[in-house]
Amino acid sequence: xxxxFVRKEEKVLLESRFxxxxxxxxxxxxxxxxxxxxxxxxxxxxxxxxxxxxxRWGLVPAWSDDVKIGYxxxxxxxxxxxxxxxxxxxxxxxxxxxxxxxxYEWKKLAGGGKTPYFIRLKGGGTFAFAGLWTVWHAGKDxxxxxxxxxxxxxxxxxxxxxxxxxxxLHEKDEARWLDPELGKPGDIxxxxxxxxxxxxxxxxVSPYVNSYKNKGEECIKPVTSGHSRRP
DNA sequence: CCAGACGTTGTT
DNA sequence: GTCTGG
DNA sequence: CCAGACGTTGTT
DNA sequence: GTCTGG
Numbered sequence: 001x002x003x004x005f006v007r008k009e010e011k012v013l014l015e016s017r018f019x020x021x022x023x024x025x026x027x028x029x030x031x032x033x034x035x036x037x038x039x040x041x042x043x044x045x046x047x048x049x050x051x052x053x054x055x056r057w058g059l060v061p062a063w064s065d066d067v068k069i070g071y072x073x074x075x076x077x078x079x080x081x082x083x084x085x086x087x088x089x090x091x092x093x094x095x096x097x098x099x100x101x102x103x104y105e106w107k108k109l110a111g112g113g114k115t116p117y118f119i120r121l122k123g124g125g126t127f128a129f130a131g132l133w134t135v136w137h138a139g140k141d142x143x144x145x146x147x148x149x150x151x152x153x154x155x156x157x158x159x160x161x162x163x164x165x166x167x168x169l170h171e172k173d174e175a176r177w178l179d180p181e182l183g184k185p186g187d188i189x190x191x192x193x194x195x196x197x198x199x200x201x202x203x204x205v206s207p208y209v210n211s212y213k214n215k216g217e218e219c220i221k222p223v224t225s226g227h228s229r230r231p
Numbered sequence: 232c233c234a235g236a237c238g239t240t241g242t243t
Numbered sequence: 244g245t246c247t248g249g
Numbered sequence: 250c251c252a253g254a255c256g257t258t259g260t261t
Numbered sequence: 262g263t264c265t266g267g
Contacts, residue, residue, distance in 0.1 A: 003240085003250025035250065037267050062244050063237070071266070074250080075239055085246045086237045106250070108241085114251090134244095151239085164240080210251055212267065 002075055002129075002149055002166040004212065005103035006118070006220060007031050007040065009126050011052075014099050017126050018043045018174070020050035027054065032219040035212035036074045042133060042147055043097040045178050055096075059148035060136040061086055067138065070146055076132060078152040078167055078192035082185040087148075090132040092183040096147055097128035097174055102220065104209060105162040116209050117161050118220045119202040121168075128174055130167040130192060155194035157202060168195040 008030045015022060020043050027041050034040060036058045043052055058070030073086075081087045102120030109115060121127055133147040150167040158165045169177055173191050182188055203222040208214050 005250095035267060059238085061237070068265075069238080072240085073238055077239070080238095084238075085244095089245065104250075116250095148238090212251070 002103055002105070002151055002164070003036060004209070005034050005129075005166075006101045006120075007034060007099060008101040009099060011041075013126070014041055014043075014052060018050065018052065018097060018099060018128070020052045023051040023053035025054050027052070032215045032217070033209055033212050036071055038212075040147075041099060042131060042145075043099065043128070043178070044094075044133065045180055050178065053145065055133055055145040055147045057149075058146055059132065059134060060144055060146045062134055062136055064136060067136070067144065073146075073148055075151045075164075075166075076148045078150050078189070081132075081150060081192070082189060087132060090134055091185070091188070093180070094133050095177055095188070096131040096133045097169070097178065098131040098147065098149060099126060099128055101126060103129075103166060104205070105158065105165070107161040116205050116207060117202050118205045118209075119158065119161075119165075119200060122199055122201050127171070128169050128177075130169050130177055150192055152192055152194050155197040155200070157197040157200050158194075161202070165194060167192050170195075 011027045039054045039056055041052050042055045043050055057074060059073035060067050060070040076087050081091050102118055104116050104118055106114040106116050130150045131147045136144040138144055151164045152167050154163050154165045177191055206223050209219045
C-alpha cells in the first residue's frame, strides 16, 4: 500500500509550509506520479534547524549489500515499527516529514482487475507523511539517502478501497514527530494513527496513472465527469 | 560469545 | 548498524 | 505501487 | 508465476 503519491508544491511553498531551508541540490519540480526509487524532498532536523533535502523513496538500510532492497522497503507498519530491528533505531533517531498533496490506492475488483483512486485532504492542502530515513554507503564517498513511509490501518473513507493507508500527520504534530529529544515510543507512537475520514476526500482516477511514467493533471482528474464521489 | 537476520504488500 | 537466537 | 521482463553460448 | 526496475 501507498506505492505512489503526488506532490504539487513548489520549493518556496514547501519551505514556508514546513518552516525549513533547502539543504543542497536542486529540488525536483512538482510531481504528479511519484513511484518508489524516485528522489523526493524530505524534511529532517539538523542541529536546531529544519532542512529540506532530497532522498530516494524506498529505504536502503545501512547494512544492506544490495541497493535493490529499496524497491520493497517503501513502507513500514506502524503496529510493529517500534519492534522491528530494521526500524526501531530509525524510529528513535531518524524521523522525517514527507511533503505531499495526495496519494493513490488501487482497489481490487471481484473480477481480478484494479481501479486507482486518488486521495487527499479535503480541499487539497499540503500535508506530511510520517517517514523514517537512513544513509547507505555504496562506496567510500558514495552516500545514498533514502526513506520509507509509515502505514497504518485504513480509516472509513479508505477501507472500501484498501485495508491500509499511509500515516498523515496533523500539522500540529509535525514538530513533535521531528523533535530529536523525543525517542521513547510512548512519545511518538500515538501519532501513528489513521487520519480522520471527515477531513479527507477521494475519487476514482483513470488507469492512466498505472504507469508511473504518465504525469500531469490527468493523473488526478476524476474519472466520472468532474464530481468527486465515494468509491 | 558469534552467527544470522533484518521488510511490506497481496494473494493463496 | 543492531537485534535475536543458540 | 504497476509494468515489463523472464536465457545461454559463442563469436565479434 | 515471479522477480526486477522505475
